[in-house]
Amino acid sequence: xxxxxxxxxxxxxxxxxxxxxxxxxxxxxxxxxxxxxxxxxxxxxxxxxxxxxxxxxxxxxxxxxxxxxxxxxxxxxxxxxxxxxxxxxxxxxxxxxxxxxxxxxxxxxxxxxxxxxxxxxxxxxxxxxxxxxxxxxxxxxxxxxxxxxxxxxxxxxxxxxxxxx
Numbered sequence: 253x254x255x256x257x258x259x260x261x262x263x264x265x266x267x268x269x270x271x272x273x274x275x276x277x278x279x280x281x282x283x284x285x286x287x288x289x290x291x292x293x294x295x296x297x298x299x300x301x302x303x304x305x306x307x308x309x310x311x312x313x314x315x316x317x318x319x320x321x322x323x324x325x326x327x328x329x330x331x332x333x334x335x336x337x338x339x340x341x342x343x344x345x346x347x348x349x350x351x352x353x354x355x356x357x358x359x360x361x362x363x364x365x366x367x368x369x370x371x372x373x374x375x376x377x378x379x380x381x382x383x384x385x386x387x388x389x390x391x392x393x394x395x396x397x398x399x400x401x402x403x404x405x406x407x408x409x410x411x412x413x414x415x416x417x
Contacts, residue, residue, distance in 0.1 A: 259333035266304035275300040306368045313366040327355040346372040
């Protein structure tokens with residue numbers, strides 16, 4: 253098994269401009285001759301496409317180009333990158349799928365910066381598990397988080413050091 257290449261820490265993460273989560277459908281639909289159409293789930297795991305945009309300095313763009321070619325085998329390999337989802341910025345396995353026949357588009361802008369756009373495909377978006385979902389559906393989230401903060405403060409600020417974990 254090979255080690256997954258990571259997004260270089262010296263490069264910026266994608267900006268909010270144009271950022272979107274575009275999950276592929278896991279459902280197939282069959283129109284019936286009469287009556288309502290039938291739908292069923294075909295897959296339990298479907299990829300998500302995420303249009304991304306980076307603003308990079310010339311040095312960062314040069315680093316990106318070399319990383320893309322030398323570490324990702326011209327974009328053929330999967331890599332680890334932190335991306336924004338509903339639960340915050342979390343690690344994903346992604347690869348470049350680009351648009352059309354190009355894996356990314358780089359356009360120079362004023363001041364020597366570069367605007368790089370692409371589409372990433374992620375294997376599986378991290379999300380809440382069923383237990384966490386049930387808690388959030390059953391509880392008042394504002395009260396729940398307030399109680400968690402109170403517990404944290406009591407344990408880590410209010411108690412003497414001698415009786416802390």
